[in-house]
Amino acid sequence: MGSPHLRWKIVGRETLVEAVRSLRAAGKKVVFTNGCFDLLHVGHVRYLQEARELGDALVVGVNSDASVRRLKGRGRPLTPARERAEILAALACVDFVTIFGAATPLRLIRAVQPDVLVKGGDWAVDAIVGREAVEGRGGKVVAIPFVKGRSTTGMIARITGAGA
Secondary structure, three states: OOOHHHHOOEOOHHHHHHHHHHHHHOOOOEEEEEEOOOOOOHHHHHHHHHHHOOOOEEEEEEEOHHHHHHHHOOOOOOOOHHHHHHHHHOOOOOOEEEEEOOOOOHHHHHHHOOOEEEEEOOOOHHHOOOHHHHHHOOOEEEEEOOOOOOOHHHHHHHHHOOOO
16 A cells, blocks of 8 residues: 555554554644545645644544545545545644544544544534544544635536536
């Protein structure tokens, strides 16, 4: 799977939970976010950089291909999950990437127990999946504003001419 130096960043759930335990034991604050990240664009990069600034380590949960299809419909994802994970792992602001197949990341969030849970500005804080689990253990939930005019759906519409 891709570059050997990125492999250690792309982990399964058990390895991730153990890594987070080690980080927390060292006094580090763990930030978690999730998404499809189908076509990485400047909005994603800025969002991930802002998320990373909220703690010492950023964990990104990536929707599996089947999960993206359920959320976005036929024809998606454009990029397979393993490749999306590798692209995200190549970013300096991302410490760990894991792929999840559930409809929501709730089980993953409960397993990771992040100190900070982050989603994009299209989510109201009280609607963010995992909010109760994170706040219930004293963590914080943050919605980071979108970069105006930047979205994967908008990019696809421009490329296909559907939005023209």
